[in-house]
Amino acid sequence: MRFYEHEAKTLLGRQGLPLPKSxxxxxxxxxxxxxxxIAGTVVLKSQVLSGGRMKAxxxxxxxxxxxARREAGAILALAIxxxxxxxxxxxxxxxxxxxxxxxxxxxxxxxxxxxIFSDMGGIDIEQVAEQHPEHVARAHFSVLEPFSDYQAKxxxxxxxxxxxxxxxxxxxLTRLVRLFLQYNLTLAEINPLCELEDGNxxxxxxxxxxxxxxxxxxxxxxxxLGVGREETRQARPPTxxxxxxxxxxxxxxxxxxxxxxxxxxxxxxxxxxxxxSLTLLDAVRKHGGRPANYCEIGGNPSVRKACELTKxxxxxxxxxxxxxxMNVVSNTRxxxxxxxxxxxxxxxxxxxxxxxxFFRIPGSWEDEGARILRKYGVEYGDRSVSMDEAxxxxxxxxxxx
Amino acid sequence: xxxxxxxxxTFIIQGITGREAVxxxxxxxxxxxxVVGGVTPGRKGRDVxxxxxxxxxxxxxxxxxxxxxxxxxxxxxxxxxxxxxxxxGIKLVVIVTERIPRGEVAEILEFAKLRGSRxxxxxxxxxxxxxxxxxxxxxxxxxxxxxAFVAGSIGVMSRSGGMTTEICNxxxxxxxxxxxxxxxxxxxxxxxxxxxxMPLFEADxxxxxxxxxxxxxxxxxxxxxxxxxHRKSRLPVVAFMAGxxxxxxxxxxxGHAGTIVEGRADTSTEKIRLMQQAGITVAESIESIxxxxxxxxxx
Numbered sequence: 041m042r043f044y045e046h047e048a049k050t051l052l053g054r055q056g057l058p059l060p061k062s063x064x065x066x067x068x069x070x071x072x073x074x075x076x077x078i079a080g081t082v083v084l085k086s087q088v089l090s091g092g093r094m095k096a097x098x099x100x101x102x103x104x105x106x107x108a109r110r111e112a113g114a115i116l117a118l119a120i121x122x123x124x125x126x127x128x129x130x131x132x133x134x135x136x137x138x139x140x141x142x143x144x145x146x147x148x149x150x151x152x153x154x155x156i157f158s159d160m161g162g163i164d165i166e167q168v169a170e171q172h173p174e175h176v177a178r179a180h181f182s183v184l185e186p187f188s189d190y191q192a193k194x195x196x197x198x199x200x201x202x203x204x205x206x207x208x209x210x211x212x213l214t215r216l217v218r219l220f221l222q223y224n225l226t227l228a229e230i231n232p233l234c235e236l237e238d239g240n241x242x243x244x245x246x247x248x249x250x251x252x253x254x255x256x257x258x259x260x261x262x263x264x265l266g267v268g269r270e271e272t273r274q275a276r277p278p279t280x281x282x283x284x285x286x287x288x289x290x291x292x293x294x295x296x297x298x299x300x301x302x303x304x305x306x307x308x309x310x311x312x313x314x315x316x317s318l319t320l321l322d323a324v325r326k327h328g329g330r331p332a333n334y335c336e337i338g339g340n341p342s343v344r345k346a347c348e349l350t351k352x353x354x355x356x357x358x359x360x361x362x363x364x365x366m367n368v369v370s371n372t373r374x375x376x377x378x379x380x381x382x383x384x385x386x387x388x389x390x391x392x393x394x395x396x397x398f399f400r401i402p403g404s405w406e407d408e409g410a411r412i413l414r415k416y417g418v419e420y421g422d423r424s425v426s427m428d429e430a431x432x433x434x435x436x437x438x439x440x441x
Numbered sequence: 442x443x444x445x446x447x448x449x450x451t452f453i454i455q456g457i458t459g460r461e462a463v464x465x466x467x468x469x470x471x472x473x474x475x476v477v478g479g480v481t482p483g484r485k486g487r488d489v490x491x492x493x494x495x496x497x498x499x500x501x502x503x504x505x506x507x508x509x510x511x512x513x514x515x516x517x518x519x520x521x522x523x524x525x526x527x528x529x530g531i532k533l534v535v536i537v538t539e540r541i542p543r544g545e546v547a548e549i550l551e552f553a554k555l556r557g558s559r560x561x562x563x564x565x566x567x568x569x570x571x572x573x574x575x576x577x578x579x580x581x582x583x584x585x586x587x588x589a590f591v592a593g594s595i596g597v598m599s600r601s602g603g604m605t606t607e608i609c610n611x612x613x614x615x616x617x618x619x620x621x622x623x624x625x626x627x628x629x630x631x632x633x634x635x636x637x638x639m640p641l642f643e644a645d646x647x648x649x650x651x652x653x654x655x656x657x658x659x660x661x662x663x664x665x666x667x668x669x670x671h672r673k674s675r676l677p678v679v680a681f682m683a684g685x686x687x688x689x690x691x692x693x694x695x696g697h698a699g700t701i702v703e704g705r706a707d708t709s710t711e712k713i714r715l716m717q718q719a720g721i722t723v724a725e726s727i728e729s730i731x732x733x734x735x736x737x738x739x740x
Contacts, residue, residue: 113732146543148630148660151550156482166704185549224542224630241464253698254542275692314627314696315601318656318684319727325686334695338603339461367607368589370566370581372462402583403606423589423610426728 041250041273042262046129047265048248052230057212060240062131063127070111074130076105083135084111089273090121098125101133135328138231142213144220152180155217157209158193161232174277175199189216198404208241209233223261224254270309282354285335288348295341295372297349305330307397307438308353308362310346312337312383316367316427324363327418329438330361338429340372346380347387355390361394363434366401368423374401374409382416392416397437400430444596444621444641444648445533445559445730450574451507452533453478453498456514457489457524461578465537467515474574477505479521483543491594494640498529500687509533511567512576514623519563520545527558535577535631536562540698546630553632561630563698566602566624579624580606595619595734596642596676598635599626601662606682608727615731620648627656627697634661636668643674650734653680653721655712657687658700662712666719678721679730686708702738 043051043169046064063074065089075082086098093099098120102108112128119125139161147154160175162166169176177198181187192213195208212233218227227249234244255262270286272278278286279302289298296312307329311320317336324331333353337346353362364381366372378399385392392413399413402423413420420428420435454469455461457479468488469476476492478501485496495501498510510526512519512534519538524533527549534553541563553560561568567577571592579602580586589606589709590615599605602624622636625631635653642648655662660682669678687695688708692714693699702708722737724730 142506146630149664151630152546152547166591183544183553212579221544226543251542251544253540254544257517257542274694275690277530293733301695311550311551313601313603315599315654315656315683316607317605317688318601318606318696319604319681322685323726367601367603368610369603370578370585370606371461402610404585421613426611426726427607428726428728 041252043248043250044089044091044126045085045246046087046127047428048246048265049151049243051219051248052243052246052271053225053358054245055215058240059243060131062129062241064208065112065130067114068109068116071128071130072109074128075102075108078130078132080419082108083131083133084108084115085119085129085131085404086115086120086125087129088123088125089128090123098119100273102198102297108339110215111175119147123316134244136234137237139237140209141168141231142216143227143229143231144217144225145227147180150180153183153220154180155192155195155213156180157199157213159199159201160319165231181379183221187214187221189214192217194253204239205235207218208239212241212270223258224251225249226251226381232426243351282351285349286350288345291345292342294405295337295345297337297341297345299336300352301334303331303333306356306357306358306360307434308332308359309335310337310350310353310364311335312336312372313365313369317368319427320365321380323428324435327435329431337366338372338375340376341380343376343380346377349385350381350384351388354385361397361438363397364399364401365427365430365434369401369403371404372401373405375405375412376400378409378412382412382418398430398434400425400427442645443640444645445568445571445623446509446570446574446576446621449475449571450507450509450576451475451505452511452576453480453501453507454511454513455480455498455526457481457492457494457627458487459513459624460485462513463489465511465578466492468582468586470513471556471577472586475641475655475664477501477507489541496720498525498531502529502531507531509535509576511668512536512538512549514538516540523549523560524552524714527553527556530560533565534560535565536560536566537567537577539564541628543630546628549737550630550632560621562626562628562632564628566605568621568623569619571619571623571650577624578602579622589613590622591618592627594647594649596620596640596645596648596651597622598625598651600625600656600699601654601683604654608652608681608730611727612652612702612731615679617731617734627699629659629699634667636661639665639668639674643676645735648676650738651676651678652730652734653678655680655682656696657702658702658707660706663706663715664716666721669719669721677734679724679733679737680716681724681730682709682713694734
């Protein structure tokens, strides 16, 4: 879950990291007021979760409060990569002498976090690592032993940095590491981390991602920042269909029947589990099918959840039929899935045999499941029908049987 | 032979009185696994399908040999449970729990390395050596497990628990069978990666070939490719890559927590390229895997 820049800077501030004077404006009037308080030239920054703000015109400068008001208005009206800005961050413009980079991420191979530092900030760190590897320093660190200043100092000094720069940078890097660990972040990046004309340092831009799995451990913090539970903060905001999918999944705590992601096709998919869904969606597309959605079922969901999910998918504009398919299941019960889906189709006002192109879930209670489906005239595939073949039949049956 | 577990492996189940763990206990016992105890704090003295319940791991390890532990507790307690098992000297810890934050997984793995324990998972269904034992919910009921997992010569490693069963069912139906199948877990950081398990399969005389189920996201497929490039393995590897459609949707999360695609190296296209370059046969469908293996074995 990515934080907006102004939220991320609130977290940096709490850890004692140096930041420019700033305020978050929701309207041009607020921007004018904040610029007046800051005095001098200000930078106005569009608060979107997308990169490329500078190029898109989402970062502007203003020499007076009146100008700040005008520029803020322009930024607030400008969508960047399809995202409308939440607000405009108004910051004092700083006289920069040199730009650095500091970041912390997990290294899945080392299975540890790694602190990354460069004296070439302001650009993409991957680009620096590729073109100027001698300007990038890295150090993995333990999550069991305490992190101490000397580790940060070693990283900075390894690039040949000494004097005032070394003493100022060391505690900044240490605090970034603490922030990363304290808030279950998966990425904590300050870029650029700037040295000013007077030798002081400021964090001018930053990117913080909190792990999805850790959100419920930081409910108070997220509440303080105004981050809503329903905000997924993924590459694009959730659609109303996706939000309703999450509500279906929250009906009870039995299994999973949700995590729907919207596509624009005509074949509704009730598929599972995690890996099975990925495999089946690929297979449907390979056979020329046009999926209306992605979803995940697993962990033996209740009849109610399977029923509501079915109704939700059938209610999506453009959906003509649905296919119900999973890998060989261990704990999800085939009969419960069959009951839930058939109930959903009937409650939505249709005949199961008209709406379900194919049903392929082999595994526990499959005989009972097959019996139920037979009763309603729905074609059932057991484990002798491969996932690929099931997807093919689902697509073929779209054209009517 | 087999890998990691065999008929003599003794293990405990942590969180044994939980709904899922109760089923798992019955299923493992029915399959013939040696489940010697369970732990749920405050429930000492009860039993789950004849398996005695204790308050602490030490209460069990003090009185008998325990080879493994299955951690099946809610995510908020999983780190502690895993550390407790490792500290008690248990050498194989299978973490079934989903949604453990990465920082805590890193803590568990660092401690495990320090103490010489191996971790499988998190976010996995465990492992099975057909006909000998299974540890975790893999395959479900004993009856379902026997149907999908027949003993044979193929080692299986999979990031998806459900797809482990699907693939093994396909291999069993084709008459190849399974030596050991490991559901390695769907998280961004896991205890045992494909490349880390390869030497175990190479040392196992029963195993003749490897099947890998992979997904976009993370560096573990690239790690396997690098392993096979730098070291001639006696085992041919056939891989299946799911989630190819995700390449068109960077930054979205599908399936397991590990699948978020963050850079070019994480995409299915790039992983397929790396794996093929390393001599791995990449299957276009699950059903085609058995014939691809036969072809590799007859070369």
